[in-house]
Amino acid sequence: xxxxxxxxxxxxxxxxxxxxxxxxxxxxxxxxxxxxxxxxxxxxxxxxxxxxxxxxxxxxxxxxxxxxxxxxxxxxxxxxxxxxxxxxxxxxxxxxxxxxxxxxxxxxxxxxxxxxxxxxxxxxxxxxxxxxxxxxxxxxxxxxxxxxxxxxxxxxxxxxxxxxxxxxxxxxxxxxxxxxxxxxxxxxxxxxxxxxxxxxxxxxxxxxxxxxxxxxxxxxxxxxxxxxxxxxxxxxxxxxxxxxxxxxxxxxxxxxxxxxxxxxxxxxxxxxxxxxxxxxxxxxxxxxxxxxxxxxxxxxxxxxxxxxxxxxxxxxxxxxxxxxxxxxxxxxxxxxxxxxxxxxxxxxxxxxxxxxxxxxxxxxxxxxxxxxxxxxxxx
Amino acid sequence: xxxxxxxxxxxxxxxxxxxxxxxxxxxxxxxxxxxxxxxxxxxxxxxxxxxxxxxxxxxxxxxxxxxxxxxxxxxxxxxxxxxxxxxxxxxxxxxxxxxxxxxxxxxxxxxxxxxxxxxxxxxxxxxxxxxxxxxxxxxxxxxxxxxxxxxxxxxxxxxxxxxxxxxxxxxxxxxxxxxxxxxxxxxxxxxxxxxxxxxxxxxxxxxxxxxxxxxxxxxxxxxxxxxxxxxxxxxxxxxxxxxxxxxxxxxxxxxxxxxxxxxxxxxxxxxxxxxxxxxxxxxxxxxxxxxxxxxxxxxxxxxxxxxxxxxxxxxxxxxxxxxxxxxxxxxxxxxxxxxxxxxxxxxxxxxxxxxxxxxxxxxxxxxxxxxxxxxxxxx
Numbered sequence: 001x002x003x004x005x006x007x008x009x010x011x012x013x014x015x016x017x018x019x020x021x022x023x024x025x026x027x028x029x030x031x032x033x034x035x036x037x038x039x040x041x042x043x044x045x046x047x048x049x050x051x052x053x054x055x056x057x058x059x060x061x062x063x064x065x066x067x068x069x070x071x072x073x074x075x076x077x078x079x080x081x082x083x084x085x086x087x088x089x090x091x092x093x094x095x096x097x098x099x100x101x102x103x104x105x106x107x108x109x110x111x112x113x114x115x116x117x118x119x120x121x122x123x124x125x126x127x128x129x130x131x132x133x134x135x136x137x138x139x140x141x142x143x144x145x146x147x148x149x150x151x152x153x154x155x156x157x158x159x160x161x162x163x164x165x166x167x168x169x170x171x172x173x174x175x176x177x178x179x180x181x182x183x184x185x186x187x188x189x190x191x192x193x194x195x196x197x198x199x200x201x202x203x204x205x206x207x208x209x210x211x212x213x214x215x216x217x218x219x220x221x222x223x224x225x226x227x228x229x230x231x232x233x234x235x236x237x238x239x240x241x242x243x244x245x246x247x248x249x250x251x252x253x254x255x256x257x258x259x260x261x262x263x264x265x266x267x268x269x270x271x272x273x274x275x276x277x278x279x280x281x282x283x284x285x286x287x288x289x290x291x292x293x294x295x296x297x298x299x300x301x302x303x304x305x306x307x308x309x310x311x312x313x314x315x316x317x318x319x320x321x322x323x324x325x326x327x328x329x330x331x332x333x334x335x336x337x338x339x340x341x342x343x344x345x346x347x348x349x350x351x352x353x354x355x356x357x358x359x360x361x362x363x364x365x366x367x368x369x370x371x372x373x374x375x376x377x378x379x
Numbered sequence: 380x381x382x383x384x385x386x387x388x389x390x391x392x393x394x395x396x397x398x399x400x401x402x403x404x405x406x407x408x409x410x411x412x413x414x415x416x417x418x419x420x421x422x423x424x425x426x427x428x429x430x431x432x433x434x435x436x437x438x439x440x441x442x443x444x445x446x447x448x449x450x451x452x453x454x455x456x457x458x459x460x461x462x463x464x465x466x467x468x469x470x471x472x473x474x475x476x477x478x479x480x481x482x483x484x485x486x487x488x489x490x491x492x493x494x495x496x497x498x499x500x501x502x503x504x505x506x507x508x509x510x511x512x513x514x515x516x517x518x519x520x521x522x523x524x525x526x527x528x529x530x531x532x533x534x535x536x537x538x539x540x541x542x543x544x545x546x547x548x549x550x551x552x553x554x555x556x557x558x559x560x561x562x563x564x565x566x567x568x569x570x571x572x573x574x575x576x577x578x579x580x581x582x583x584x585x586x587x588x589x590x591x592x593x594x595x596x597x598x599x600x601x602x603x604x605x606x607x608x609x610x611x612x613x614x615x616x617x618x619x620x621x622x623x624x625x626x627x628x629x630x631x632x633x634x635x636x637x638x639x640x641x642x643x644x645x646x647x648x649x650x651x652x653x654x655x656x657x658x659x660x661x662x663x664x665x666x667x668x669x670x671x672x673x674x675x676x677x678x679x680x681x682x683x684x685x686x687x688x689x690x691x692x693x694x695x696x697x698x699x700x701x702x703x704x705x706x707x708x709x710x711x712x713x714x715x716x717x718x719x720x721x722x723x724x725x726x727x728x729x730x731x732x733x734x735x736x737x738x739x740x741x742x743x744x745x746x747x748x749x750x751x752x753x754x755x756x757x758x
Contacts, residue, residue: 014416014640015425024418024636035637036415037393039403039587041718046394073589074453077632078614109613202633208418210452210589210635232611234488235457251723253456254581256589257403258414259638261393339420344630 017333018360020369021341022152022311023180024202024209025357027266031207034265035258042255050264051255055245057267058213061275062178062197063188068221068238070245071263072198072212073256076179079198079212081109082236083175086216086224087144087196090114095136095172097128097147097163100154101344102177106146113232118142124347125154125313127306130162137166146175150185152203153344155313155353157185157306164192173220179203182213184282184310184357186275195220201259204282204310206358207266210259278361282309285356288363292370296377301351311355313347320377325349328376336372396712397739399748400720401531401690402559403581403588404736406645410586413644414637421634429643430634434624436646440654441557441576441594442567447617449624450642451577451591452635455558458577458591460488461615462554465595465603466523466575469493474515474551476507476526476542479533480723481556485525492611497521503726504533504692506685509541516545525554529564531582532723534681534692534732536564543571552599558582561592563661563689563736565654574599580638583661583689585737586645589638645737657740661688664735667742671749675756680730689736692722695729699756704728707755715751 019026040047059069072079084106088094094115096106099122107117120136122128128147137145145167147158160176167174173195178187184204189197195217202209216224216238224231224238231237235253243250270278286309290300297317300307316325325342329352332338341353356365398405419426438448451458463485467473473494475485478501486496499515501507507526516524524546526537539555546553552574557566563583568576574596581588595603595617603610603617610616614632622629649657665688669679676696679686695704704721708731711717720732735744 014419016417017419017423019418019420021420023633024420027418032415032417036411038395038411039398039406039581040393040396041398041400041403042588044396044712044718074457074614075632075635078453081612081614105613112609112611112613200633202636208635208637209421209633210638230491232491233460234484234491235453235460253454254402254579254588256454256587256638257581258587258641259589259635262637333423339423 016337018338018365018368020354020356020360020365021339022353022355023200023357025206025355025360027206027208028269028359030269031262031265034261035208037261039257042257043249043251047257048249050260051245054260054264054267057271058215060271061182061187061267062215063186064190064215066189066215066217068242068245069215070241071260072214072236073253074212075209076198076200076212077105078236079200079214080106080177081233082212082214082238083196083198084110084144084146085113085233085236086231086238087173087175087220088113088115089227089229091116092144093118093140093142094144094146095120095133095140095142097133097158098122099126099128099148099156099158100124100151102148102152102179106148106177110146125156125301127156128158128163130159130166133163134166137170137172141170142172144175145172148177150180150308150311152180152311154347155302155308155311157308160192164194168193173223180308180311183270183278184361185279189215201263201266203355204358205266205270207262208259210256211263279309282356282361285361285363285366286310286312289354289356289366292366293373296373310357310361311353313351313353315351321350325352331376332372338369338372340369395716397717397744397747399733399735399739399744400718401732401734402579402736404585404734405738406585406587407648407738409648410641410644413640414587416640418636421636422628422630426636427628429639433639433643433646436650437592437594439650440561440566440646442565443569443594445568445594445596447600447621447624448594449620450639451593451615452632453591454588455577455579455591456484457615458579458593459485459556460612461591461593461617462575462577463489463523463525464492464612464615465610465617466552466554466599467492467494468606468608470495471523472497472519472521473523473525474499474512474519474521476512476537477501478505478507478527478535478537479503479530481527481531481558485527485556504535504680506535507537507542509538509545512542513545516549516551520549521551523554524551527556529559529687529690531559531690533726534687534690536685536687539571543573547572552602559687559690562649562657563740564658568594580642580645582734583736584645584649586641587638589635590642658688661735661740664740664742664745665689665691668733668735668745671745672752675752689740690732690734692730692732695731700729704731710755711751717748717751719748
C-alpha cells in the first residue's frame with residue numbers, strides 16, 4: 001500500500017456560510033438531524049415506508065400522479081441523463097431549447113446517447129420563443145422535445161405551456177428540467193403534459209445535493225418498455241428502477257439511505273409551508289434583492305416578465321468588473337461568510353448569480369448580502 | 380397540483396437495527412455527526428480541502444498513486460458503469476469473470492455499452508479459475524478484462540494477481556470491482572496493475588450508501604482522452620470528472636457535500652485503525668460467526684481458502700429452508716432488530732449472506748446473531 005507523501009487526516013471545522021449561489025442552499029437543522037439518524041437497510045419495511053413518503057411528496061411538488069416518481073441515486077445532472085437516455089435511442093431526433101449552459105448540457109448529453117439534436121437558441125438572458133420551438137418541432141417531428149424550466153445559468157423562466165402544447169401535438173415526448181424550479185414554483189407536470197422531468201435536491205428544496213427527484217409518465221414508461229434497444233445505462237434504466245420504486249420493491253442498487261431521510265424531512269418542510277406560500281416567499285425575497293442592490297449598481301440581467309424568483313442574474317457595476325469580480329466574491333466568502341455564484345459560459349466575469357432558495361428565500365438574506373457589499377464597495 | 384389521495388407526511392421514528400446483511404453496515408456516531416455538519420458550497424476552498432483529503436485517503440485504501448482517485452456521485456453500481464463506459468467503445472471486446480450476480484451485472488452493463496462480451500464462468504460459491512480467464516484473454520485479445528474482487532452474492536474472494544498478470548500481458552485494461560473489499564482487505568491497485576477500480580461506501584468503510592469511490596490509472600485516463608467516440612455518459616465521463624477532481628477544480632456537477640463529509644470521517648476512522656489491523660478484525664469476526672453458527676446447522680458455502688472475511692454465505696439448515704427462510708429473516712428483523720441478507724439469483728432461498736463489515740466486524744455482532752437464532756430455533 002502506498003503511504004508516502006500523503007498528508008495525515010485531520011478533523012476540520014466547517015466554517016459557517018450563507019449560501020446565496022446557484023445551490024446548494026442552506027438546509028434546515030431538521031434536515032441535518034434527519035441525515036444523522038442511524039441507518040436502515042434498503043429493503044427494510046421501515047425504510048421502504050420512508051421511500052414511499054418521499055415518492056408521494058415528490059408527486060405533490062411535481063404536480064403529477066405518475067407512479068414512477070422517485071429520487072434517483074445521483075445528482076441533478078444524472079437526472080438529465082436519465083430522462084434523455086430512457087426516451088432516446090440512437091438515431092432518434094431531439095429538439096432542444098438552449099437558453100443557457102444547462103440547455104447546452106442537454107444537447108451534449110443527447111448527442112452522446114446518439115440522438116440527432118436540433119438546437120433552438122435564445123440569447124442569454126432571454127426566454128425561448130415558443131414559436132421557434134413549435135416550428136422546429138413541426139419540421140423535425142422529433143422523438144423528444146426538451147428544455148430547462150428555470151435556466152440556472154441566466155435566471156430565465158421558460159414558457160412551458162406553449163412549448164408543451166406544440167410537443168403534445170406532434171406526439172413527441174416532453175422532457176423538462178426542473179432542477180431550479182422544484183419547490184420554488186408550482187409545477188403541474190400532468191396538466192402540462194410533461195413525460196419526464198428531473199430536479200436536484202440542493203436548490204429550492206433546501207436539502208443537501210446528491211439526489212435527483214424525477215418523474216416519468218405512464219406514456220414514458222411504456223416507451224421505455226417498448227424500446228428496440230436497451231437503455232444504454234443500467235444504473236438509470238427506468239424499467240429496472242421501477243422494480244424497486246414500484247410495488248415489488250425488488251433490489252436494483254443500494255438506495256442512498258441517509259440522503260433519502262434528508263429528502264423526506266425537506267419535503268415535509270415544503271409541504272407544511274405549502275407550495276403557493278413558498279413560491280410567494282421566493283418572489284418577495286427576490287424583490288428585496290433587486291431593490292436593495294440596484295442603488296449599488298447591480299442591474300437584473302433578465303426582464304421582469306421572465307425573471308426567476310429563486311435565482312437572480314445581476315449585471316455587475318463597471319467598477320466591480322474592472323477590479324475583477326472573482327476577488328470581490330472571494331472577499332464576500334472569506335470576510336462575510338457569504339457565497340454568491342459567478343457567471344457561466346459567455347456570462348462569466350460580467351454577471352453574478354444570486355440564489356435566494358428554500359430556507360434562504362427571505363428578505364433578511366438579501367439584506368445580509370447588501371450590508372456586506374456596502375462594506376466592500378464604499379462610496 | 381395534484382393533492383388527492385396522498386397520505387399526510389408524518390415524522391417516523393427510525394427503529395434501531397444491527398445491519399448484518401451485505402450492506403449497508405452500521406456507521407460510527409462520528410460519521411453520523413459529520414453528515415449533520417452545515418453545508419459548504421462545492422467550490423468553497425474549505426470544501427475542496429475535504430475533497431482533497433478524501434482523495435488522499437482513498438488512494439491509501441486502494442493502494443495507488445493514481446491522481447484520478449475520487450468519490451463518484453452515485454452508488455457502487457454506477458461505479459461499475461463508470462469504469463466500463465470510460466474504457467469501452469461500441470464493438471470493443473470485454474472478457475468478464477462471472478462468479479455470481481455482480482459479475483453477471485458487469486456483463487449486462489458492458490453489453491449495454493455495446494461491447495462484445497466473453498463470459499468466463501465459475502460455479503456459484505467457487506472462485507474464477509485464473510487459467511480459464513487467461514485462456515479467454517489470449518484468445519479474444521479484449522480491450523477490457525473485468526471481474527469482481529469480493530463477489531458479494533456468494534462470499535468468494537477472487538485470485539487477483541494471476542488474472543491481472545494475464546490481462547497485463549495482453550495489453551488489456553483491467554477493471555476490478557472492489558465494492559465489498561475496500562476497507563476490509565488490503566488493496567494494491569498499482570502493484571496488481573489495475574487500470575480502473577470502483578467501490579461503495581456502505582460496506583467495509585461503514586459510511587452510508589450514496590458514493591462510489593473509484594480510481595483510474597494514468598493509462599486509463601490516456602485511453603479515455605484518446606477514444607474515437609465520446610464516453611456515452613456525460614455524468615460519468617472520467618475526462619470531465621478530472622476537471623473537478625484534478626488541479627483545476629472546475630464545475631462539472633454539484634458534488635454531494637454531506638456524503639463527502641461522511642466519507643472523509645469514515646476514511647479517518649479506517650486510517651486511524653490501519654488497514655492491516657482492520658483486515659485482521661474482519662477475519663476474526665468471520666471466524667467467530669462460522670464457529671458460532673455451525674452447531675445450529677449453518678454451514679459455509681465457500682471453501683476456507685477463498686472465503687471472504689467480511690461477508691459469509693451460509694447454507695441454511697434443512698428445517699429453515701423447509702419453514703421458509705424469509706420468515707425467519709423477518710422474525711430476526713422484527714423481534715431482534717437484526718438484518719441479514721438472503722441469497723441472490725440461483726442461491727435465493729438456500730443461503731444467507733451475513734456481513735460483518737466495518738463497524739460490525741466484531742465477534743460481539745456474531746454473538747448477537749447467534750443468541751437471536753438460538754431463541755428462534757429452539758432445540
